[in-house]
Structures are given as structure tokens and as C-alpha cells.
Amino acid sequence: MLDTRSAECALIFPGQGAQRPAMGERWRDTPQWRLVGQVSEWTGYDVAELVLRTGDERLRSTDAAQLSIFTMSLMALDYLTEHQLIGRVRACAGHSLGECTALVAAGALSAGAGARVVAARGAAMRVATERLPGTMAAILGASSDIVEQFAAAARAEGAQVWVANVNGPRQIVVSGTSPGVDAVAQAAKSARLKVVRIPVGGAFHTPLMASAAPLLRQALDAVEFEATGIDVVANVDAGLYSAARWRDLAEQQLTAPVRWTAVLATLSRLGCTRLVEVGPSRVLAKAIGRGEGAPTVRYFGYPGEWEP
Structure with missing residues (x-):
């Protein structure tokens, strides 16, 4: 387990989208x-095949991306x-998949238990996307409201689309069926907002992921969550919870938005003024930025890349 005596440092872990071919x-x-x-x-x-020789298309698949x-x-x-x-580390947090890594880093899950949960999560989400295909898009320049x-206007017209990630005060991701995301994208463009399509095949963090819950729950029920002195901040509401609650939280996360801005605010309230992103890309560090x-x-992904 990591040292917990400082209230200044938090580790943060990226989710799907941080992968790239040959990253291992x-x-x-x-x-x-x-x-x-x-x-x-x-x-x-x-896993060696995934991180050394797997091409971009296969690596974007939910099960391959998450485990790699x-x-x-x-x-x-x-x-x-x-x-x-x-x-010393005060707290941990992760974006979507990264929350599983954060639980391992904090000592709430063993590495083996975390790997089994991640494998089950990726496989379950892949099946869900095959049953109900979807997509996602980032809307830049507007508040979550x-x-x-x-999204509400699109749903009122029968579309299936929801806010899925609140990544920053002006970086909001929507998720749903292709027609639903298209409707939000058109409204955003009409408001002169930038829209960035996300190349995924599923409507992650929406009710369309509900069919993945039973398979994930089986894996969650088969592992033990341990009490830890390092706080882990939950994606679903930026709260802090005991070990007994994490099974339910991990299941809820499949269909609930990732409230990343609120997660960062909780880390700040805990006194974590220094964050270290740990993983194969700087995706979270870039999104957080360096504003007032x-x-x-800081970022660490490979030997020689430590930013002290």
C-alpha cells in the first residue's frame, strides 16, 4: 500500500481513450x-499481444482497451x-475505467482482483455495445447545464442521448444512439460551439449500458474490497465511501455520468494541490490545464518520463 501521511498529493488514472498501438x-x-x-x-x-502487437482498430474495442x-x-x-x-499519497481517483486502477493503487482491491474486474467490465460493456450500438461526442465551450x-430537448423528440462526462467547466461529453448524439451536435453547432466526435461504438455512462451490469456484478461479487487509509473519490457523485459501498458504486458507474470536475473539486477539498497522472498518456493532465x-x-507513464 502507498504511504498516506501527506495531504498534498493525489494519483489520478486515465480511462478508455488513453491506449495506442505498441504502447508496452x-x-x-x-x-x-x-x-x-x-x-x-x-x-x-x-496482454503482451494487446500492448505490443495489436492494431488500432482492435485496441479501440472496449475489452482490449480497458485491460491494456x-x-x-x-x-x-x-x-x-x-x-x-x-x-506520500493522500487520495486517488480515476476517470471511468481509471477508477478501478485507483482502487488498486489505494489498496482497496488487490492487483489480481482489479484485473479480473476490469476484464469483466470491458467484456460486459463490449456485449452491451453489440446489443445497443451508440457513440459519443465532446461539446466544447458550453457549461453542463x-x-x-x-440533450433534454433531443430526448423530448424521442432521441436517446445524455450527458455522460463532465470533464471540465467547458468540456462536456454526450453519449447515446447516433441519431441522439447527432441531434445534440447539431444544436451545439447552431450555438457556435465546437463538437469533437469520439470514435467509440457504445453509449458509455448512459442507461444504454444497463445490460452490462449483471456480468460486471458477478465479477464484483467475487472479489474483496478492503478498508484503506487512502481516499478514493467516486465518479458517480465525487463522494468518499467505505469499502462496503464500492461494489454498488462500480456497478452504478456503468450508467451514471462521470462527474470529473466534481472529483477534482473533492481532491482539492482534501488538500491535494499536486496531482500525478499515472498511465500511458497525458489525457487527464491536458484536460485539467494550467489556468489560475x-x-x-505531473505525469508518469514510462521510465524517464517522470516530471518531478
């Missing part, structure tokens, strides 16, 4: 590469801990 290559000759074999044993996936990102983040976390680069109005009042964000 730089870890092959390090002691951390053992984790690739361990995750493969725990889950039945060939989790493994990459786990190796980076192990390196940071082994080399004592981060010192404005984007929610766009923003926390100091």
Missing part, C-alpha cells in the same frame, strides 16, 4: 514487465512505488 514496448526490459504476464494469468487475455490501459497504468504505478518517486438542455487556481499536474 518501452516496458519490455523492465522488472515491471512481469505484470503483463500476471494480468494475463489472472484474466485469460494475452489498466496494465500499463499498473506498471507505471509499480515503478513509481519501487523507486519512491512520489512520496447548457449541454443538458440540448488549477492544481499542479
Whole structure:
């Protein structure tokens, strides 16, 4: 378990979208590469194939993306801990999938239990997307209230679309069926807002993911959540919870929005003015930015990339 005596540092972990082909290559000759074999044993996936030789299209698949990102983040976390680069950690948080990694980092889940949950989560979400295909888009430049109005108007016309991620005060992601997301995108463009399509095949963090819940619940019921002195901030409401609540929270997260802005606010209230993103890309650090009042964000993904 990581040291908990400081109230200044929090670890944050990215979710789906942080993956890229051959992202494991730089870890092959390090002691951390053992984790690739361990995750493969725990889950039945060939993780080395995923992080070394799998192409972009397959790697975007929910099950492949989630397990590969989790493994990459786990190796980076192990390196940071082994080399004592981060010192004391007050809290952890993760964006969507990253919440599972945060629970492992905090000691609430063992690495093996976390890997099994991630594998089940990715597989269940992949099945759900095959049953009910969907898509996502980021709306840039508007508040969550404005984007929610766009989504509500689309739903009033029969569309299926919801706010799925509140990533920043002006970065809101909607998710739903293609016609639903198209309707919100058109409303946003009419309001002269920027729309960035997200190349996914599912309506993540919406009611359309409900069919993934039973398979994920089976995996959650098969693992133990332990009490920990390191707080983990929940995606669903930015709250802090005991070990007994995390099964329900992890299941709720499938269909609930990721309230990332609120998560960051909770970390700030805990005294975490320094954040360290741990994983294969700087996606969270870039989104948080360096504006006035923003926390100091550092990144670690590979040996040699530590930003002290």
C-alpha cells in the first residue's frame, strides 16, 4: 500500500481513450514487465499481444482497451512505488475505467482482483455495445447545464442521448444512439460551439449500458474490497465511501455520468494541490490545464518520463 501521511498529493488514472498501438514496448526490459504476464494469468487475455502487437482498430474495442490501459497504468504505478518517486499519497481517483486502477493503487482491491474486474467490465460493456450500438461526442465551450438542455430537448423528440462526462467547466461529453448524439451536435453547432466526435461504438455512462451490469456484478461479487487509509473519490457523485459501498458504486458507474470536475473539486477539498497522472498518456493532465487556481499536474507513464 502507498504511504498516506501527506495531504498534498493525489494519483489520478486515465480511462478508455488513453491506449495506442505498441504502447508496452518501452516496458519490455523492465522488472515491471512481469505484470503483463500476471494480468494475463489472472484474466485469460494475452496482454503482451494487446500492448505490443495489436492494431488500432482492435485496441479501440472496449475489452482490449480497458485491460491494456489498466496494465500499463499498473506498471507505471509499480515503478513509481519501487523507486519512491512520489512520496506520500493522500487520495486517488480515476476517470471511468481509471477508477478501478485507483482502487488498486489505494489498496482497496488487490492487483489480481482489479484485473479480473476490469476484464469483466470491458467484456460486459463490449456485449452491451453489440446489443445497443451508440457513440459519443465532446461539446466544447458550453457549461453542463447548457449541454443538458440540448440533450433534454433531443430526448423530448424521442432521441436517446445524455450527458455522460463532465470533464471540465467547458468540456462536456454526450453519449447515446447516433441519431441522439447527432441531434445534440447539431444544436451545439447552431450555438457556435465546437463538437469533437469520439470514435467509440457504445453509449458509455448512459442507461444504454444497463445490460452490462449483471456480468460486471458477478465479477464484483467475487472479489474483496478492503478498508484503506487512502481516499478514493467516486465518479458517480465525487463522494468518499467505505469499502462496503464500492461494489454498488462500480456497478452504478456503468450508467451514471462521470462527474470529473466534481472529483477534482473533492481532491482539492482534501488538500491535494499536486496531482500525478499515472498511465500511458497525458489525457487527464491536458484536460485539467494550467489556468489560475488549477492544481499542479505531473505525469508518469514510462521510465524517464517522470516530471518531478
